[in-house]
Amino acid sequence: MLQPPPAEPGMREDEVDTPALVLDLDAFEANLDTMAKLLAPTGAKLRAHAKTHKSAVIAKLQMARGAVGQCVQKVGEAEALAHAGIGDILVSNEVVSPRKLARLAALSSIARVQVCADDPAMVPVLESVAEAAGVRLSVLVEIEVGARRCGLEAGAPAGELAAHIAASKHLSFGGLQAYFGGAQHKRQPEERRLAIAFAGACVERTLEELKKRKLDCPIVGGGGTGTFLHEATSGLWNEIQAGSYAFMDADYARNVEPPPFRHALFVLAQVMSAPAGAGRAVVDAGHKAAPIDSGFPQVFARPDLAYIGASDEHGVIEARDGTLPVLGEKLRLIPGHCDPTVDRYDWYVGVRKGRVESLWPVTARGMMI
Numbered sequence: 001m002l003q004p005p006p007a008e009p010g011m012r013e014d015e016v017d018t019p020a021l022v023l024d025l026d027a028f029e030a031n032l033d034t035m036a037k038l039l040a041p042t043g044a045k046l047r048a049h050a051k052t053h054k055s056a057v058i059a060k061l062q063m064a065r066g067a068v069g070q071c072v073q074k075v076g077e078a079e080a081l082a083h084a085g086i087g088d089i090l091v092s093n094e095v096v097s098p099r100k101l102a103r104l105a106a107l108s109s110i111a112r113v114q115v116c117a118d119d120p121a122m123v124p125v126l127e128s129v130a131e132a133a134g135v136r137l138s139v140l141v142e143i144e145v146g147a148r149r150c151g152l153e154a155g156a157p158a159g160e161l162a163a164h165i166a167a168s169k170h171l172s173f174g175g176l177q178a179y180f181g182g183a184q185h186k187r188q189p190e191e192r193r194l195a196i197a198f199a200g201a202c203v204e205r206t207l208e209e210l211k212k213r214k215l216d217c218p219i220v221g222g223g224g225t226g227t228f229l230h231e232a233t234s235g236l237w238n239e240i241q242a243g244s245y246a247f248m249d250a251d252y253a254r255n256v257e258p259p260p261f262r263h264a265l266f267v268l269a270q271v272m273s274a275p276a277g278a279g280r281a282v283v284d285a286g287h288k289a290a291p292i293d294s295g296f297p298q299v300f301a302r303p304d305l306a307y308i309g310a311s312d313e314h315g316v317i318e319a320r321d322g323t324l325p326v327l328g329e330k331l332r333l334i335p336g337h338c339d340p341t342v343d344r345y346d347w348y349v350g351v352r353k354g355r356v357e358s359l360w361p362v363t364a365r366g367m368m369i
Helices: 025-042 056-064 075-083 098-109 122-133 156-166 181-185 189-212 228-232 338-342
Strands: 020-024 045-049 069-072 088-094 112-117 137-142 171-177 219-222 265-273 281-283 305-310 315-319 330-334 347-352 355-361
Touching: 020 025, 025 045, 025 056, 025 228, 025 347, 045 056, 045 088, 056 069, 056 075, 056 355, 069 075, 075 088, 075 098, 088 137, 088 219, 098 112, 098 122, 098 137, 112 122, 122 137, 122 156, 122 171, 137 156, 156 171, 156 189, 171 189, 181 189, 189 219, 189 228, 265 338
Parallel strands: 020 347, 045 069, 069 088, 088 112, 112 137, 137 171, 171 219
Antiparallel strands: 020 265, 265 281, 265 330, 281 315, 305 315, 347 355
């Protein structure tokens, strides 16, 4: 059920109901422009990852700055974006259920859709679904590049699967999916460089196999907010799938030499309790407001305060210099992990210079199937 928005355009930020998902529009727009500027000389294109923002509005702003399309992880996300007018969508993930694949194929009437596969057993399933829908479905082969998650062995096994797809009557080989998620948060720059060098060797080995089979490879996709320049300047990847760059979060900021983007996404919280003599303040943003899989949120622009504990609806704030926030005070919290944080909210509250400027729905919130 869509909740009423926590704010109205024109009101001050300190009047916004809490907890709320606040987007600093100046920082957000600067992040979009920075990514476009950094990718421009590399020749690689951005296929921004909508699993981060889940927003048709944000997708359109990214594409207005040159993004060729969007990535999603779920068919439901693809449906939400396609129905909102996004015309080029890659499900950068494996989809096994024939029912889900039928939903994806049905979107071909309003958008270009693609999906990934890493198992030859899926080819007849994909072929059957595409035939039933009367479409030719583009399929990328996902290769294992070090993440030890999804992905077929690079080289000959991946080449064989690509050839199998290309020979299918109702499928076309769309390229390679080569994303190394674990590399994004390796703390040291050299660790990240070496991880992507390994991934690049996997890509090269697979491209050689495709060449032997006289198969064109339209897309080599991958790259994230923590490593995108390595992929973009490699001469191997031609589509970059960064998502968190638009917002940043506390975990990316922990990288040595963090990505060159500003914190733009916040959970606005209010002090709901400040017991006299207790040495703590409690805000109305706990586990349900900001996930802690990547650590506790950080209090933005307040190095004197630390978020030290959470329960379902409460977050505990400690003062490092003895000065606690007062009852009713509102604080911006930087989430540890932006993606699952966004999925908790129905609305972005766009703020510029202390005033609410816009309210954008989180179009694909909760789309897990």
